[in-house]
Structures are given as C-alpha cells and as structure tokens.
Amino acid sequence: MAGVRKISISELGPGIGNAMLIAVIIAKQTPRKITSKKNPGTERAVWSFTLRDTPYDFINASYWGSVENVNSIASGLHIGDVVEVMNVKVNMRQGNDSEERFQPCVTSPFQLILSENQSTVQLQRPVDEFDADMYNNLIHLLHIPTKAPSSFITIADILASETSTRTEFVDLLVAVARVSPVKNIKTKDGRDIECREVTVLDQTNSNFPIQLWEPDVIVQSGHWKPRHTVLFLADVRLAWNNFHRSMGVSICSRTIITENPDTTEANVLREYAFSAPIAPSAVLDQMANSISDASAIRVVMSVQQVIKKASRNMVAEENFHRNSEDSQFSCLIYCFVTDLDLDGVSRVVVTRCSKCQATMEDTFQGMCPNIDCPVGSGAVIAKPEITFDIRVTLSDHTGSLPGCRLMDKNAEKVLGCTPTGFQHLTPEEKTSLKWNLLLERCAARVMVLKANSQRQVPLISLLSCDPADPSEVAARCPRC
Known part of the structure; x- marks a missing residue:
C-alpha cells in the first residue's frame, strides 16, 4: 500500500x-x-x-x-x-x-x-x-517461551508452598496427562459458561489438575494430546484450591501458553511423559518396585492404624499436600493372609504394555489399547510384559485390608515362581501354592498411597510376606 x-x-x-x-x-x-x-x-x-x-x-x-x-x-x-x-x-x-x-x-x-x-x-x-x-x-x-526456559518451578514446589492472601504468579513446564470433556456451568449471576479440566504432570507429580475458563484456551486445549503435548505456562496464578484442598494454579489474563516449547527441558519432559505412570495405581506400583530392601521397613502398625493413617482427613489434608512425602507411607504388619485366589476365577497373570503398563486383553491380540501411548499409536514397537497382578486381603485382630496389590517382582518373591512358571502349574499345584500363604501368620511389609480429594480409597501394595517369628510378634505386635 x-x-x-x-x-x-x-x-x-x-x-x-x-x-x-x-x-x-x-x-x-x-x-x-x-x-x-x-x-x-x-x-x-x-x-x-x-x-x-x-x-x-x-x-x-x-x-x-x-x-x-x-x-x-x-x-x-x-x-x-x-x-x-x-x-x-x-x-x-x-x-x-x-x-x-x-x-x-x-x-x-x-x-x-x-x-x-x-x-x-x-x-x-x-x-x-x-x-x-x-x-x-x-x-x-509459538514454540519459543516468553520467559527463560529454566525459570519454571515444579508441581511439587506448588503443592509444598504456603497458602497466601497475596496474588502470586509462577511459571510451569508440564506435559498433558488427560484432557477432560468441556462442562457447562451456570454462574451465580445466571450466565452459562464453559470450563474444562486438564490434568498435567512433570517429573515430581503425575496428577495435577488445572481449570480452564477462557473460551479460546478451552478450544486450544481440544488439540492437546496426552503424553505428547508439553506446555510452558508463563505467569499462571498461584492460589488455594478449596475443592482439592491444596495449592493449585489457574490460567488467567496474564498467562501465555507455549505449546511444545523448543527447549532442552521440554524435550526431556516429553521423553519422560511417554512412559510416566499416570494412574495412581501405576504410581504406587512404580514406587513399590523401587524398594530394593523391604526388610529395612521396621515401623510396626496394626491394620486399624493403617486404615486410620491412610484415610482422607480434610482437617489435615492441607499439610498432606504441602509435603509430597506425606502422600504415602510404608509399614510392617503382623497379620494373616485371609484371601488369596490363585486357583479360582480371579486374574493372576496379565500381559501389559512395556511403555504405559496398560493391560493388553486378548481382544487386542497383543496390541496396546492406549492410543495415547507411543506403542498403542504405532510410533514405537515394544515387546509386551507378562507379569503378576494379584489382590490379597490382610487381616489381624483389629480389622482387614482387602484389595492389597501383589505385583511384578514382589509377587515373584512371595510366590517363589515367575509368571510364565505359574502359568505352567497344574490346578493342584496352584492350590498347594495358595495354602503355603493362606491363614498363616506372616510379617507383611506394605506401601500405602493415602486417599485424597481425587481418590477416596487408599491404595496398598504388598512388598513382602514372610513367616512371622512368634516371639517377635508377641513383643512388637500393637494391641490396637
């Protein structure tokens, strides 16, 4: 012109x-x-x-x-x-x-x-x-952050921060874990508005919700792919989330969202997100498998004490979220195995994707059913894993813990066989293996993932299960 x-x-x-x-x-x-x-x-x-x-x-x-x-x-x-x-x-x-x-x-x-x-x-x-x-x-x-690539804090830093009446803004580098459907909400003044919750993760936390209210951002988030999309969030608002009873962040008018940043930090996070455990059960399984010596767990608790400590406490939940270590604990329980189905209809051995740990059913013919997984999408070829996936009930004089997870290598140690070896056992041999553990006094070491606002029931993983010394039980077993 x-x-x-x-x-x-x-x-x-x-x-x-x-x-x-x-x-x-x-x-x-x-x-x-x-x-x-x-x-x-x-x-x-x-x-x-x-x-x-x-x-x-x-x-x-x-x-x-x-x-x-x-x-x-x-x-x-x-x-x-x-x-x-x-x-x-x-x-x-x-x-x-x-x-x-x-x-x-x-x-x-x-x-x-x-x-x-x-x-x-x-x-x-x-x-x-x-x-x-x-x-x-x-x-x-659009792929270059507007802030220094290393200026971000972690999700764990947010959960550990103190509540404050001051308005604070922080930068985050996260990967998308889940994009929920858009919801219609009626405001107090009668307006109909839309919102969407996006769950994000980093190397310190795999389940952090962010609420989206801006119409354009809601539309933009519809194109985000779980485990693939990485976001650099510049100037998200730090605030206390009353619903989740923890510190959280919100996208606001100051926020600039950079999708899939072209930075070293983003590439490292993207690689991690491909196979990171996202479901709480997967997180617990990963933590349980990382325990190299379960015998080092010496804190003794009764079943009732475990239930009380693991249950959601709204009064104490603010402190629970400030310290990520408080989200889980481990202990030793002197108890009996009162339910263990190795020779019935319960699932004992499963085939899992080696990347995302999704269960591969027979209908998928050995293919990962998770399209968000690089194996499921066809981007990566990986051999599936055959592993134990067993549920156990532990009981003592104070109560019972149903649905305890006995998984992977820990199950191999407890049962004394591999998943492939178990599949070749006769029904009689499976029954004999069950009665080696059932109704026997044992020293069970467990890891517990506490209940929270997003998950009402605690998750428990059985790390080891050894015969209990009667004199040790008499000396250390709690009365209540």
Whole structure:
C-alpha cells in the first residue's frame, strides 16, 4: 500500500503513523464491555491481545469499538494467527497502571491502541515464497517461551508452598496427562459458561489438575494430546484450591501458553511423559518396585492404624499436600493372609504394555489399547510384559485390608515362581501354592498411597510376606 511503511515491534515509538506491523498472536483475552464516559448509557467494548514478531519482541495491544464490532473482530482471530495491524496509536506503558496487572508480561516498553474507526487488524496469509518464509518464522515463535526456559518451578514446589492472601504468579513446564470433556456451568449471576479440566504432570507429580475458563484456551486445549503435548505456562496464578484442598494454579489474563516449547527441558519432559505412570495405581506400583530392601521397613502398625493413617482427613489434608512425602507411607504388619485366589476365577497373570503398563486383553491380540501411548499409536514397537497382578486381603485382630496389590517382582518373591512358571502349574499345584500363604501368620511389609480429594480409597501394595517369628510378634505386635 502506497505510503505505508512496514515496521517491527522493536522499531515502534510514540508518534509513528501510517505504519504496518505483521506479527503473530500469542495470547488473547475475552472482550470486556465498558460503559462509555462520553455517551452515558451506551456501552463500548475492548479486546486485549499480545503480538510477537521475534524471539525477543512482544507487545500488548487493545482494540476499542462498539460491542458488535469488537466481538466480531475478537471471534475471528485466534492464538497462532498471523495478523496485519495498521494505523495504531503507540503509547508508553505506565508501570502503575492497574491494567498492567491483568496483562501478559512483555518486552516492549510500549502498548498498542487500536480503534474501530481508524485501525485495522486482519488475518495475514502468505502469497509468495518470501512471505511464506516470514510467515513460517512467525509461526515458529509459538514454540519459543516468553520467559527463560529454566525459570519454571515444579508441581511439587506448588503443592509444598504456603497458602497466601497475596496474588502470586509462577511459571510451569508440564506435559498433558488427560484432557477432560468441556462442562457447562451456570454462574451465580445466571450466565452459562464453559470450563474444562486438564490434568498435567512433570517429573515430581503425575496428577495435577488445572481449570480452564477462557473460551479460546478451552478450544486450544481440544488439540492437546496426552503424553505428547508439553506446555510452558508463563505467569499462571498461584492460589488455594478449596475443592482439592491444596495449592493449585489457574490460567488467567496474564498467562501465555507455549505449546511444545523448543527447549532442552521440554524435550526431556516429553521423553519422560511417554512412559510416566499416570494412574495412581501405576504410581504406587512404580514406587513399590523401587524398594530394593523391604526388610529395612521396621515401623510396626496394626491394620486399624493403617486404615486410620491412610484415610482422607480434610482437617489435615492441607499439610498432606504441602509435603509430597506425606502422600504415602510404608509399614510392617503382623497379620494373616485371609484371601488369596490363585486357583479360582480371579486374574493372576496379565500381559501389559512395556511403555504405559496398560493391560493388553486378548481382544487386542497383543496390541496396546492406549492410543495415547507411543506403542498403542504405532510410533514405537515394544515387546509386551507378562507379569503378576494379584489382590490379597490382610487381616489381624483389629480389622482387614482387602484389595492389597501383589505385583511384578514382589509377587515373584512371595510366590517363589515367575509368571510364565505359574502359568505352567497344574490346578493342584496352584492350590498347594495358595495354602503355603493362606491363614498363616506372616510379617507383611506394605506401601500405602493415602486417599485424597481425587481418590477416596487408599491404595496398598504388598512388598513382602514372610513367616512371622512368634516371639517377635508377641513383643512388637500393637494391641490396637
């Protein structure tokens, strides 16, 4: 266009006119209605968004106009769109401006003001080879975090943090573990809004929920793939979550989401997420398998004491979440095995995916049924594992612990055979093996994953089960 000069964000300054800026939208907010000061009784609207044109240069912009016009412009442009902006007003940012607290942190000392009558902002598409190179360079910026790649904290750091009345913002690097369906919620003032919960993980926690309320972010999250999508979340709001009774984070107007960041840290997390245990039972199994010497567990508890410590306590749950070590404990129980089905209809040996540990049923003909797993999706070929998966009931004079998990190598030690060897036993041999343990006084060492707001029942894994010395039982067994 004649007389129009193309500039970059770094070249912006007060008084620049008749200029054109091409950049990519990296964040956007929901338009807000504002009562007009010039024309009392009428409403105007403003839409705020953030633009970027280099790894180092990004700026906030506000588009003002009638409610209909602003809603039309905002609904037609999305995060990841390359736009052409013309006839803007460039203002110096005011550090004490209350609006600054609700906008993303940017590198430019200026802000852009656009108006319905004077400015234009429209979608930009490449029309030739030169434009295509520029367009692809701008799209690549969507994978470069707006903060230092190592500035993030871990989920464990959040759960361990103290509650505070101050508004705090933190950066997170997480992988998507699960994307829940969109829910419709009616607000207190009668509005119908949508929300979605996304569960994320890192190397310190595999089940951390984040609530999404922004419509564009909800749509964006529909494309996230569990175990594949990694997110760098810049400036999420740290707050106490009353429902989960723990510290949590929320996506807010300051947040910039970088999908699949092009960083070393993100690549390491993505590799971890491919095979990380996500389900609580998988987490417990991994912890149980990591115990090299169960005999070192010397803390003696009765069944009733285990139930009391493992059950959810809303009063103490705040402290439970602050210390990740408090989410599980191990102990020694002098007890009897009162239920162990090795020769009946219960499942004893299973075939699992070696990557995600999903059970491979016969109907899948040895294929992983989890499409989010690299094996299930066909991206990786891996030999399945044959392993024990047994449920045991432990009982003493105070009560019973049904459904204790006897898994993998620990089951091999307790039973004295491998899964393949067990499959070759005759029914009579399986019955004999069962009665070697059933109703015998034993010293059982267990690991317990406590109940919480997301899982009402504790999970228990049997680490070892040895014959109990009567004199030791008499001296150490709790009375209650």
